[in-house]
Amino acid sequence: MFGNGGKQTTIKDLAKYMKVAPSTISRALRDYPDISDKKKKEIRELANKLGYQPDSIAQSLQRGRTKTIGVIVPEIKHDFFSSVLDGIEDVAYKAGYSIFVCKSNEDYTREIINTRSLLSYSVAGIIVSISQTTQDTDHFDVVKMRNIPLVFFDRVCDIKANKVVVNDEQGAFEAVEHLIQSGYKRIVHLAGPTHLEISKNRIKGYRAALEKNGIQFRKEYIIDGGLDEEDGIRGFKKLMKLSPKPDAVFCVNDPVAIGVFMQCKEKKIRIPRQLAIVGFSDNPIASLINPPLTSVSQPAYEMGSIAAKMLLEEINSKSSLFKPKRRKLKTKLMVRSTT
């Protein structure tokens, strides 16, 4: 735009050209009431000509906050999280915010470092889904203490903050009841890490469905594990050793279900004849595999956009006595052919 050695044009530059004070430029550009319209127009034109762009860093230092949102997710490439990110980005973009994306890699320590790093960049707010290995959540207290709005989604924790979740218990309940009504009797649950709320709630739903339908709960039918495909594979192996042999499995999420699914294929176990499978989150992949996977659908994109909206709302509410909200979205059981 201008051959000034790669430097950006500053307000000072404009001031010199126009022979006015920098503050006048600043005011004109931000359409302050008490500047003559003529001058405003002139200044605008010059700014345009020189390709002036306000320096966000300088503005941020001055304001003490950037127009950015920090996001911490355990993984980026998972369908669920990338869809959530998509939702967050759209809302943020429309509001003139940019997003810092950090990945904890399911690692507690990295999550702490991510948090610190976001704080040091004075983000306006933070959106988090905690890692599988996170048990202690003191690092988020610092965020609260600095009055930085915080929203948790999906994998939430006990902290007093905004939360966006789905109706995990109800979703699990419907999934398991569906299995029961389809005639399955020996239903195993491959559960997630026990300290995560989602795991607990999905277990609750599982038990409630059994109870309501008069099926006795067996402790050994809950198999603890993680949230990844490998956990599904491991879970499958444990499950096959059980006796009496289970006839259905409700998995804490789709990756785990896919793990089981692949093992069945490998071991030539017929789905659903020999083993019925239900997943959770309804990844796009669920409807494309064969047989298509029955799964509890979870509105990922929407969770992201709602989380971002809640965050922005808190950012824009001056009052520090913001009351944390909890949004619980509905799940929907997508019945397909693995059940």
Place this chain on the structure above:
Amino acid sequence: MFGNGGKQTTIKDLAKYMKVAPSTISRALRDYPDISDKKKKEIRELANKLGYQPDSIAQSLQRGRTKTIGVIVPEIKHDFFSSVLDGIEDVAYKAGYSIFVCKSNEDYTREIINTRSLLSYSVAGIIVSISQTTQDTDHFDVVKMRNIPLVFFDRVCDIKANKVVVNDEQGAFEAVEHLIQSGYKRIVHLAGPTHLEISKNRIKGYRAALEKNGIQFRKEYIIDGGLDEEDGIRGFKKLMKLSPKPDAVFCVNDPVAIGVFMQCKEKKIRIPRQLAIVGFSDNPIASLINPPLTSVSQPAYEMGSIAAKMLLEEINSKSSLFKPKRRKLKTKLMVRSTT
């Protein structure tokens, strides 16, 4: 950490407590040679106790650059892009950088705004895969002019900058030759937007394979379109109207292939008996659908990590006469059951 009204501890605070000058603190914390070891230790301890964290914004303003990398992708939720992001994040994190993720939404205008926004935040460098609708690339000239390192990946353009691509032509060639050797004769190519290099190169490979194997090229067998599932659906419809009827289709990428795939299912067309399909990028989904999709595998995570490494290298090379590099990664044909 400290009940100072949510404000972060600053160097000034430390200076007051210690009754020394701020500059002394700054020097001690950054381990400057000429500060007494004793004082250094004291200062470090105090900083720790008060939970001091340097303000990245202030540092950035001073340096003129942040320790951040801007990334612009057309979509976040696509397997390919989210895996690339994963690769970028890992490398960035290890180098102490954070990433700004912007999504162009395949929209030229939004891409321009994204670029501007990243510039205004003084990112240390930018990594981009251009949108389908981007024909003009002047907005990246500004980046170059401000001496901000730039790396393109996958969807690159003509600008003189670092690039990370795969061997598109060779990949396409192998895919099509594989079809020919499997006995298919009437091979259609669902191509991408013609102004993108990847589209051109994949077309080149397609033609080269036909030529080498003495199959006559037919203009109507190249069907132009976009890069999404819907484009696959549209492409399928056009393809079915052709006569003589094609017996195989090579798709510019996996989403398009999936679109075709789903149409085949819907219209009860046997794969590969009636129509063979090959995709490009080998998304995880490819191996899970039934029949599993033959696809050209593209190392997405690696592309991201290499792009980030190239960028950091340029960031760290003081010399402004940095010579742009082009890394071409290898593809690998994953032969499965749709061919």
Place this chain on the structure above:
DNA sequence: CTGTTAGCGCCTTCAG
């Protein structure tokens, strides 16, 4: 209506 001053938090001279 406009200019001057001061300061956000940090780092880099330049003096001692």
Place this chain on the structure above:
DNA sequence: CTGAAGGCGCTAACAG
């Protein structure tokens, strides 16, 4: 070895 001063680009407060 350490302190004081100035400035990165911008804006808010105070003067006229």
